[in-house]
Amino acid sequence: MAVIGLLFYSCNKDESVPNEPEISQDIAVLSFGPVLNEMVNRAAVRQQIDDLPECSDATPAFAQLSLTYGESDTPIDLVVEILSDENGLFTAYDEELEIPIPSGSTTVSVTLTDFLVLSDNGGIPGDVIWAAPKMDSEYAVFVETPLPLTWDLRAGSKTYVDVPVLCFDDRQVNLYGYLFFDITPKELSTLCFFANYCTESGRHYTANYSLDLYLGTSSLGTPLYLDQTPETGNDGQFYADPVCLTVPAPEDGIDASEPYLYYEITLTDWPDNYGTAGNYIEAGTLSWLQVQELLNPDGTTAEYKHIYLNCEESNDDGEDTYVTVTVDTRNITADNLNETVFFTDNRSSTASNSAVPENHIALVNPNRRIFWSGTTLESDTGETIIITEVYRKEEGGEMILTRTYTEPDLEGFLIGDVRSDYIEGFEFYNLVFTIYGETERTFTIDPKIKMQPN
Template sequence: MRNFKLYLSFVAVFAMLFTSCSKDEAGVNPDSDKATLSFGAIVSDLVNNRAATKQAVADLPTCTDDTPSYVEIVLSLGGNDVVGSEGSPYRVDLVAGEIFTVEDEALELEPGDYSLDHFSVHNSDGDVIWLSPRSGSPLAAYVDNALPIAIDLRAGVKKYVDVPVLCFDDRDVNEYGYLFFELDTNIALTYCFFANYCDDDGRHYPARYSVSIWSGTSSAGVPLYEGVINETGVYNNGDSYATPLCFALPDNDNMDEDYLYYEVTLLDWDVAEGGYGDIDPVMISGTLSKADIVANFNGEDDVEYNHLRFCGDGDPVDPGNGNGGTDPDPSDCLPAPGDDCDRINFSDSIDIAGLPVDVDVPFADITLNGNSIGTVYFDLASEGADSMVVFMDLDEGYTMSDVEVSLPDFVDTEICVSNINENDVEVTYVVEAEGGITWPVNVDFAANVCQ
C-alpha cells in the first residue's frame, strides 16, 4: 500500500440553512412535507491523532490555504441520481465568508432514504481543495465514514450529516475512489474497444477482456481506468455475446501527440457460461493521440470501435490479410491493378455473436503496406437470413476501381464490381443456400485501390 503524507482533515455536512440562519436554527418544521439539507466545511488537523489510523501516514495529501467557495454533490434515491450525476455533480455555493451553503431549491427534497455519493469542496477558481473518499479506496481508511453515506430524510426536518473529507492535492483521484472525469470535466470524446478471440482452428468468438488506461505513454503514468471488464453472456437463443467497452477520455491540445496508453487483456470465459474456456492470458497494448480518438468518434450515435483480435500469438491481426492466412485467390472478374493502384485482400471469419444485427458494424481496418487506409463494415443479418452487406470506406485520397466479394462457405460465385472510382462501395451478397446464412461465415474480398 502506498504511504501517505502528514495532513488529514474532515468536513462536516450540515442541514439546509437559509443565508441568514445559523446552525443552531435547524430543527423540525411540522408544517412542511419536505426535508432540507445544507452543507458546511470544518477542517481540523488530525496529524496528532495519526496513530489512530493504525496505518502509515507519511504521505497524506498536502492541504492548501485556499478559501472554500462552493461544494459539489451527487445525491441519489433508490439508485437513481436526483441531485447531480456522475461526471456532472451539482454545485451549491457557500455563503461568503461562512462555512455553510446558500439556500438552494434543489436541496428541498421529498422524504426518503437518500445516498450521498459525491462530495467535493472547491475554491473560487474551481479547483478541488477537499474531497470525501469513497469506501474501498486506499484513502478511505483515514476517515470514519467514507462515501456513500446513507441519509434518512423525514418530512419537515432540516438534516445535519457529518461528511469527513481529506485535503486534495491533485494526486491520483483513484486513491480517493473517483474516476478522473468526475472531478475534471475537460473531457474529449468517447473511445470504444471490442475484441474477438480465435482458436487454433481459426474459429472466431467474441472475447471476454479487460481494459486499463493510463495518461502518458506507458503504465508508469497516472491510471485513469484499471481492469475494467466487459459484460459477457448467452442470449435466450443460445448465441454467446460480449459487449464493447467505451471510455470517456481527457482532452489534449496537441492532436498528434500520443498522450494515453492502454492495455487490453484477453481473459478466460467459462464454457458453461457460453465461452471458449481457459486460455493463456494475452495482452495487446498501444497509445492514443487525440487524432486517434476523434477519428473513431462522430457523435454519440456514431462511435467506431477499436476492434482488436486475439489470434495466434496474440498480436492484433492485420485485417489486410485476414487472420494470418493466405490471400484469397484472385478471380478472372477482378482485373490487374492499373497505374498508381495496388491490390488489397481481406479474408476472415465473421460471426454475429456479440454484435448488433441490421446496422453497419465497423469490423476491421483496411490496410495497405501496413498502414490503415479505411474501414470494412458488415451489416449483419440474423441467423437464417439470405443476405449480408459488405461496406468498404476508404480514407480521403484513396479510391477503389474494382472490388470482388465472395462467401466461399456457401457458393463458388464471386460478386465483382468494376469501374467504381469512389472511396466507398457497398456490396449486398445474396445466399440462395437452403436455410440461409449460418454463422460464423468466411468472407473474402479483394479490391484494387488507387491514389
C-alpha cells in the first residue's frame, strides 16, 4: 500500500508580513501550516510504514482545530480556510486566532490539541484527508511531535506553526488518537454496560471484563472504543461500576431501528473474586432506538445494558427502586418519628409499603440500584430534606447492599448498589436525614430492605 508519514519536528516562526496591518501589543496572531513529508515516498521508507493509509488526491482546503490558551485553558474550536503560497500551506487569518495577552504579561501559553485537514465540498468543508496524530496513539510514532503541541506566543507577533500530519482513513480513526465523533459530528448519547459471570455450577459474580465497541455490525466496523474496563473494588462486597461511553447517532440512511453498533465483551481475571477467567465472550448489536431506551428521564444518564457471561440470561433484569421519605417538619421530634415520617416507593406491595419507617420494606432486585430522596409534607415551609447517610446496623441481617454513594448529576438522591446474586432475608439499616431551614435538624430512622429475584 502506498503511504505517507513524517519524521520531523514542528517549527514556530514569528514574522512580520509586508502590507499586513501592525499587530496590537495586547494580542498575538496564529496561523498553522499542515506539513506532509515527501521523503516517505521513497520505497525503503514505505516498506517500513506500509500500515499507514493511502493519501487522497483531494486538495486540502480547510483545517478543523482545537486549542486552549492562558492559565484558564480557554478553549477555541474552529474551522478555518487553508491557503497556499511558495512556502507551502497555511491557515487563513481568523479573528478567533487572535490570542489575547494577559494584562501585565508579554507572552501567553497556547496548546494545540486537535488538528484535521479537510477537502473542499463546493465551498464548504468536505472529508477529512489528513490528521495530526496524538501522543500515545498507534500512529504517533510516525511523527516527531504528536499532539498536543504547546508553546508561548509573544505580544504583537504573528506566529506560524508547522503541524506534522498523516494521510487519513476514517476506518482507522482510533489509531490517530481521535474518536469517530471528533471527526464526524453527530447527535450523541450515553451508553452503559454492566456484566455478570456465572460459573458452571450457576453461581453469579459481578464480572470484570474488556469492552470493544464498533460503529457497524461486526468487528470489521470503525472502532469507537477498544479495551474499556470497569472500575472495580471491594467495600465489603465486590463491585464493578458500569462502563459508560458516549456514542454517536447512526449515519444518514440508517434507520433508528437498524443495528449500527457492535460490541464484544470479554471476561477477564479477577483474582480475589472469581479467580482466573475462562474464554467467555458475549457479542451483539444495538440500534439507536435501543440506545435511547436506556436513557433516564434526565436525558443524560442511562441504565446499563446488562451482559451475562456464561449465564442463562434472565428475561427480566428487574428494576431500580425509588424510595421517598416525606417528613412533617412542623411537628417532628425525636420521640414521634413513626407519626411524622412517611415512606413510599415504586416497588412495595400495599402491605409492606407502610408509612411507619420501622416497618417499611424496600424491595430490590439483584444488580439494580435503590434511590432515596426526601421531601417535606407541606410545600410552604421553605425547608428541604436531604438524605445524608444510609448504613447497615450492627446486627444487619443479610448483606444486600454493596455500597452507598451520591452522583453529581443526580442531585438530591442517595444511591445504593444491590449485590449481584440473589439471597433471601432482610437487611436492617439506618437512614439519616437532615432538615435544612432556619435551623438544621438531623434524625435517624430504621427501615428494611428485601431482595426479589429477577
